[in-house]
Each structure stands twice: as C-alpha cells, then as structure tokens.
Amino acid sequence: MESGRLYFDTSTCRGNNNMNMLFLGNADLGFRGRSMMSMEEGSKRRPFFSSPDELYDEEYYEEQSPEKKRRLTSEQVHLLEKSFEEENKLEPERKTQLAKKLGLQPRQVAVWFQNRRARWKTKQLERDYDVLKSSYESLLSTYDSIVKENEKLKSEVVCLNEKFQVQGKDMLEEPLSEKKVDPLPVDITQIFGMKLDEHVSSGSVGSAVVDEGSPRVVIDSVDSYFPADDYGGCVAPIERVQSEEDDGSDDGRCCFDVFVTSETEQQNHEGEGLNWWGNMYYVA
DNA sequence: TTGTGTTTTATTGCCTCC
DNA sequence: GGAGGCAATAAAACACAA
Numbered sequence: 001m002e003s004g005r006l007y008f009d010t011s012t013c014r015g016n017n018n019m020n021m022l023f024l025g026n027a028d029l030g031f032r033g034r035s036m037m038s039m040e041e042g043s044k045r046r047p048f049f050s051s052p053d054e055l056y057d058e059e060y061y062e063e064q065s066p067e068k069k070r071r072l073t074s075e076q077v078h079l080l081e082k083s084f085e086e087e088n089k090l091e092p093e094r095k096t097q098l099a100k101k102l103g104l105q106p107r108q109v110a111v112w113f114q115n116r117r118a119r120w121k122t123k124q125l126e127r128d129y130d131v132l133k134s135s136y137e138s139l140l141s142t143y144d145s146i147v148k149e150n151e152k153l154k155s156e157v158v159c160l161n162e163k164f165q166v167q168g169k170d171m172l173e174e175p176l177s178e179k180k181v182d183p184l185p186v187d188i189t190q191i192f193g194m195k196l197d198e199h200v201s202s203g204s205v206g207s208a209v210v211d212e213g214s215p216r217v218v219i220d221s222v223d224s225y226f227p228a229d230d231y232g233g234c235v236a237p238i239e240r241v242q243s244e245e246d247d248g249s250d251d252g253r254c255c256f257d258v259f260v261t262s263e264t265e266q267q268n269h270e271g272e273g274l275n276w277w278g279n280m281y282y283v284a
Numbered sequence: 285t286t287g288t289g290t291t292t293t294a295t296t297g298c299c300t301c302c
Numbered sequence: 303g304g305a306g307g308c309a310a311t312a313a314a315a316c317a318c319a320a
Contacts, residue, residue: 069293069314089307111294114307119292121308 072112076102080109084116 072080083098090098090113099106 071292071315092305108293110306112292115293118308 072102072104076104080112080116084113088113088117088120 079102080098083094087094090110095106095109095113098104099109102109
C-alpha cells in the first residue's frame with residue numbers, strides 16, 4: 001500500500017498550511033514540490049499520525065477526518081526521545097527503521113528530530129543564560145563589596161587626616177626651631193571629592209595603611225598628584241595611580257596607592273627622601 | 285464554557301555541503 | 303542540483319484560570 005503525504009506546489013500555495021496538511025503523499029524530507037499528486041488521490045490517503053496497526057487498516061482512513069493534526073502517542077514519543085538521547089542527528093537508515101518501528105512516515109520522524117533539536121537548543125540557551133547570569137551576579141556582588149571596602153578605607157583616611165591636621169597645628173604652636181613640621185600638602189578631601197564633615201564620624205582607626213608613630217597620610221588617586229619638589233622629597237610621584245573612579249575601565253580590579261610618611265621614617269632616612277608607602281590592590 | 289497562553293507538529297525558504 | 307539542516311512561522315492540540 002502506498003503511503004505518504006501530498007504537498008502542494010510550494011510556489012503557489014505558500015502560507016496555506018491547512019491546505020498543505022489536508023492530504024498525505026509519499027514524500028520525505030526533500031519533498032518540496034517534488035511529490036505532487038492530485039487532490040483526488042490525496043483525499044483517500046491516511047492522516048498524519050497512525051499507530052502501526054492503523055497503518056494497514058484501510059477503514060481507519062475513511063473514519064478519520066484527514067485534516068486533523070494529531071499528536072504522537074506517548075509510546076512513540078518515548079521511543080523517539082530514547083533515540084534522540086543516543087544520537088540527536090538522524091541518518092537515513094535510522095530514520096527509516098524508526099519510522100517503521102513507530103508506524104510513522106520517515107518525514108514525521110525527521111520533523112520530530114528537527115523540532116526536538118530546536119527545543120534542545122532553546123533549553124541549552126536558557127541554561128547558558130542562567131550560568132552567565134549567576135556568574136555576573138557573583139562578580140557584581142564581589143565588586144560591590146570591594147567598592148564599599150574602598151569607601152570605608154577612604155573615610156578612615158579622611159578621619160586620620162583630620163587628626164593629623166589638628167596635631168600638626170599643635171606642633172606649630174611650639175617653636176619651629178625645636179619642632180620641624182611640614183604643613184599638609186593638600187586637603188585630602190579634595191582628592192575624593194567629599195567633604196570632611198561627611199566622614200569624621202566614621203571613627204574607624206587602625207588602618208593598615210598608616211604607620212604607627214605619628215604619620216602623615218597622603219593619598220593619591222589621580223595622576224601625578226603630588227608636587228614632589230614642594231615636600232622635601234617626602235612625597236614622590238606615583239607612576240601608576242588608579243582608582244575605580246578614574247576612567248571607568250576598572251575591568252573588575254580596583255586599586256589605589258597610599259603614601260604614608262612619618263616623622264620617624266623621615267628621621268631615619270634624613271636626607272635620603274625615603275618614605276614608607278604601600279599599594280593596595282583588590283583583584284576580583 | 286471560553287479566552288488565553290503554551291506546546292507540539294508541520295511547512296517554507298534559505299543555506300551549506302558534496 | 304539534490305539532500306538535509308536550521309530559523310521562522312502557522313496552526314492544531316492542550317492546559318488552565320476565570
């Protein structure tokens with residue numbers, strides 16, 4: 001018995017799926033406009049989905065309304081799924097075997113695999129998206145905590161700077177001949193673009209960025225911030241200076257340089273212009 | 285029951301490979 | 303040029319809330 005699907009000339013019947021699905025011919029993939037038969041012939045052919053038994057039951061075709069699109073049975077789907085798991089591509093021989101086993105047209109099997117691949121691809125994209133999303137969220141969270149830590153350290157520095165300003169003033173009241181004190185080179189708050197009184201309450205001290213003794217803290221967050229000549233060699237230009245606000249190109253890394261000069265250090269290296277200074281980097 | 289959203293089956297056109 | 307894959311799409315079938 002001949003079985004299959006009738007397809008209309010694709011060039012003339014495009015977009016009319018109902019008409020395309022009305023009849024069955026003997027086409028497989030690659031049918032396009034190549035397996036034509038008359039409507040009279042087609043109207044007597046079997047509908048799309050048939051069980052193996054139905055496949056050879058002529059009466060079936062007369063009782064069924066051929067225009068109905070029907071779903072595959074769960075058994076058919078189960079077998080197709082199993083086959084898809086083994087190999088998601090379908091060689092012609094396998095397709096024929098499967099079709100025979102399931103009582104389907106080889107074209108139906110091919111279409112099922114094609115649609116199944118499309119579904120798999122969609123799911124895979126969703127999975128990939130989820131992975132990327134969680135990775136992004138994790139990075140974002142790390143970045144946020146780094147920014148917060150950075151802000152905290154900055155306010156600590158501001159607080160300390162204020163302390164040292166007061167201390168420096170007291171020292172200036174003593175005869176300069178007895179106590180040699182450099183004035184603060186710069187208002188530290190200008191560096192961060194914030195007002196001092198916004199940060200004096202932070203109260204956290206003991207940052208690792210300062211020396212014990214009586215240090216003077218200078219932080220640079222912009223290029224060539226320090227006029228090195230003005231400070232007796234206490235502060236040297238920093239070659240690579242960077243902060244996360246600099247240019248927005250932090251690429252996940254945040255760093256800034258901290259200069260600490262202490263009287264002790266100055267005395268220890270009198271005339272050498274040596275300073276203790278450290279770099280702080282956070283790598284996400 | 286019905287409206288609506290989702291899933292499944294199938295078609296079409298385009299592309300690549302041999 | 304034929305065969306087959308894929309993306310886009312149509313439409314039937316199904317699920318489900320109101």
